[in-house]
Amino acid sequence: MLTPYPTYPPKLGAIARMFYEMQVLGAAHELVVMSFIFSTADYTLETELANYCQLGLTVMIGDAPPRQPQQPALIHRYCSKRMRTLLELLQPANFDVVLCDFIYMAQYIDLFPNAFHILSEHNIESRLLQRCAIVQKDTSQLQQIAHQTAAVKAFVESDREAELLAAFEQEYWPKFPLRWVVSEQDRQEMTARCTQGSTLVVNNGINTQQIQPIAPSSSRKILFIGTMSYYPNIDGASYFVEQILPIIWQQDPTVQFCIAGAEPPQLVLDFAKDPRISVIANPEEMSLVAQDCMMTVVPLRIGSGTRIKILHSMAMGLPVVSTALGCEGLAVTDGIHLLIRDQPTAFAEAILALMAQPELRQQLRQQSRSLVEQQYDWQQIFTAAEQQMVVAFQDWQSQGKSFANDPFR
Numbered sequence: 001m002l003t004p005y006p007t008y009p010p011k012l013g014a015i016a017r018m019f020y021e022m023q024v025l026g027a028a029h030e031l032v033v034m035s036f037i038f039s040t041a042d043y044t045l046e047t048e049l050a051n052y053c054q055l056g057l058t059v060m061i062g063d064a065p066p067r068q069p070q071q072p073a074l075i076h077r078y079c080s081k082r083m084r085t086l087l088e089l090l091q092p093a094n095f096d097v098v099l100c101d102f103i104y105m106a107q108y109i110d111l112f113p114n115a116f117h118i119l120s121e122h123n124i125e126s127r128l129l130q131r132c133a134i135v136q137k138d139t140s141q142l143q144q145i146a147h148q149t150a151a152v153k154a155f156v157e158s159d160r161e162a163e164l165l166a167a168f169e170q171e172y173w174p175k176f177p178l179r180w181v182v183s184e185q186d187r188q189e190m191t192a193r194c195t196q197g198s199t200l201v202v203n204n205g206i207n208t209q210q211i212q213p214i215a216p217s218s219s220r221k222i223l224f225i226g227t228m229s230y231y232p233n234i235d236g237a238s239y240f241v242e243q244i245l246p247i248i249w250q251q252d253p254t255v256q257f258c259i260a261g262a263e264p265p266q267l268v269l270d271f272a273k274d275p276r277i278s279v280i281a282n283p284e285e286m287s288l289v290a291q292d293c294m295m296t297v298v299p300l301r302i303g304s305g306t307r308i309k310i311l312h313s314m315a316m317g318l319p320v321v322s323t324a325l326g327c328e329g330l331a332v333t334d335g336i337h338l339l340i341r342d343q344p345t346a347f348a349e350a351i352l353a354l355m356a357q358p359e360l361r362q363q364l365r366q367q368s369r370s371l372v373e374q375q376y377d378w379q380q381i382f383t384a385a386e387q388q389m390v391v392a393f394q395d396w397q398s399q400g401k402s403f404a405n406d407p408f409r
Helices: 013-028 040-049 073-077 081-093 103-111 125-135 140-148 150-155 158-175 184-193 231-251 266-273 286-290 308-316 344-356 358-375 378-398
Strands: 032-037 055-060 097-101 116-120 178-181 198-201 221-225 256-261 277-281 295-298 320-322
Touching: 013 097, 013 308, 013 378, 032 040, 032 081, 040 055, 055 081, 073 103, 073 158, 081 103, 097 103, 103 116, 103 158, 116 158, 116 378, 125 158, 125 231, 150 231, 158 184, 178 184, 178 378, 184 198, 198 378, 221 231, 221 286, 221 308, 231 256, 231 266, 231 295, 231 344, 256 266, 256 286, 266 277, 286 308, 295 308, 295 344, 308 320, 308 358, 320 344, 344 358
Parallel strands: 032 055, 097 116, 116 178, 178 198, 221 256, 221 295, 256 277, 295 320
Antiparallel strands: none
16 A cells, blocks of 8 residues: 555544555555655654554655656655665565555556556546636745645646646556546546546545534634645635635624644634634644534635545534535535535625524534434445455456556556
8 A cells, every 4th residue: 555645643634534444454454554754753653554554664755856847746746766665675575456545656556567556546636736727827825835835836837737647647547457536526537538447436434433423512613624734725714714704704703713734834824813713733633623613614616536524524513514616526415414605605694594593503413424424434435445446356366467458467
């Protein structure tokens, strides 16, 4: 299992998905997990990973060779001599299956030509960049954030990077006989663009045993959850502060807003200059933050895949107001599981209406919690995915390990 960042601890987003993927696969198979880290302090995570797999190895990012002209920035970011050298040392293990989380890690599968390759795509990355190019015509602010946060750099020239990444996807998707995506929309796009192999939906989820509903709050505080080094979240929080909150404050200036997530850049930290806005960096336990909030907002304008932040909010029993793109790919219905609004005025009005209607908040709490319990539990999701993987691998084996148009055979 090759991942672009550590699979532990499983707090939010992609790391949580990879953690539960690792947990289920490690319980059923002899599993080696290889991950990039971004700080030498994270080498200690190898000890934690040993609780979930046969061997957990970490590699310090940052030794990429010079970038090639047609190489996407995101692919170059995860290009590493150290990673390649360590993987070469593992070649004698003769792995049956090599699973790559994110297209970034696909560049290493040539080292394992005899393995069954699986790609777990958390987003259609090129589409994510295309949407960024549409939203961000003025990139001056984006360039400023990129100087502070390396992960944002690929979004600066998002139109050009989208083209490069789409070409990389077209080259590498066919090399995986099995591909996992997180939504039906992503499955349809990948299937249309790549006819070889199989593309299956493996939903995002939440640990519904560990995350329990919090008590309803009468606080007039709104919560935004997300990894704040991730540009779509930075844009979403900025959009809410600049275009939606002023409308709310015209009606009720006492409403508060809380942004909680990992590694917020200075742009986000500066929002707290208004005493009604708080920024909680790297919260240890999101439920402790959420217990002081009335609802969650997901005002995203850029995205692909599905948002674990919505499932997390629903599991905690927090009503959600989201854009249509924010809840894209989830089996949710406006007015039953959450409220969906796209325009700033409508979004603000939905928040104020929800604040004024405790019975509506309670309805959304109950319906959304029931939904995540029935359809979005991590254990159920990856237990089914593991069974699909075994069947696909056995079919591939029975066919003599052949795969049409596979460049490695």
